Amino acid sequence: MDAVLKSLMASAKSEADAAAQANAAIDASTRPSREEAEAAVRTLIAWAGDDPEREGLIDTPKRVVRAYEELYSGYRTTTGTLLDRTFGEIGNFDDLVLVRDIEFHSHCEHHMVPFVGKVHLAYFPVERVVGLSKIARIVDVFARRLQTQEHLTSQILTAIDEALKPRGVAILIEAEHMCMAMRGVRKSGASTVTTQFTGVFRDDPQEQVRFMSLLRGVRS
Template sequence: MVEKNLSGTAEKEFRNGVSNDDAKKALELLLKWIGENPQREGLKETPKRVLKAYKEWFAGYNQNPVEILSKTFEEIDGYREMISLKDVGFHSFCEHHFAPIIGKVHIGYIPNKKVVGLSKLARLIEMYARRLQVQEKMTAEIGNTLQNHLDCLGVGVVVEAEHHCMCSRGIKKQGSLMKTSHFTGIFLDNSDKKNEFMRSIS
């Protein structure tokens, strides 16, 4: 939102009730806090660049899963076998330390009368990744959203990611991957279907 003065010219831009100017000042304070000079040449435009980057990195807060999954297709001739998509890369941020989470997502689902375009699965992943996240929560969010909006017979989601809050600070264990999974419907009740999904993403 852009606030205008009496002459009609733009004065301040706001996002979620916070002006860009206030956000830039907060970033300048952080630069001072770490021991930097926010007025030196290399950093003078940094707060502005960071705000621009944050709009992209956290765009998921302004997206709606209902809209992403709104277009479905029912002409599938009774298809009820698994559909899987593997190795969908994502980049997110840990809500505990603001550190990057970088990894990939695998999705499998068994449709019940309707399917969704393949790119919509990737867009759903991207929407949840572009928010502050906990990997366990993100895994469940992707699976539950797909289950609820497509009324699938079952959904399987596996997420593998490297957490920079662990590999670049604290215990500093580079290359360690966290793996989480979430299953619904037939994947919970039928071990053969669950194993089929796990084989398809291995």
């Protein structure tokens, strides 16, 4: 029976890998060229009311495309390789691990303007932990894509939960959205908070309280 299950799991993984590779190939084949991207920027400059051929703007399309490569680099990065190495030398440690104040910059998928903030994440390890810098890198992978804060919250938590299979994960993201500050209602300083919990954090309200207390610097 074990052999059959292992065979089915291996087959499913192989199919999933093949599907991922096929999707990547489709994305690569349909992705506009750099020249097309630069032409699109020139069109937007002209639509805004300026002359894309004037001295100050002549190289702007190239600079914008280069900036987009950095700002949206999360589309070219996967989380699997970041979380495939864990460490088992944790002795009898069985309490939560908390990383606070992970700064991030992302872009709203509705208006393509920035939203910036901080991620706070905790998890209860089971025998193994992950390097702390890897958690910050996971945040960057998903933040450097077009996002909503709600989806960003869920993606980060799911990546940690699936890779480490801890007893629970807690995440809180607080951010300011420029689509509210720069346009529309123009309410600068408004903060949006999203949370999500799994395992013991979801099932035990006291652990949620302790998580929130630790974020405020209060020891329980």
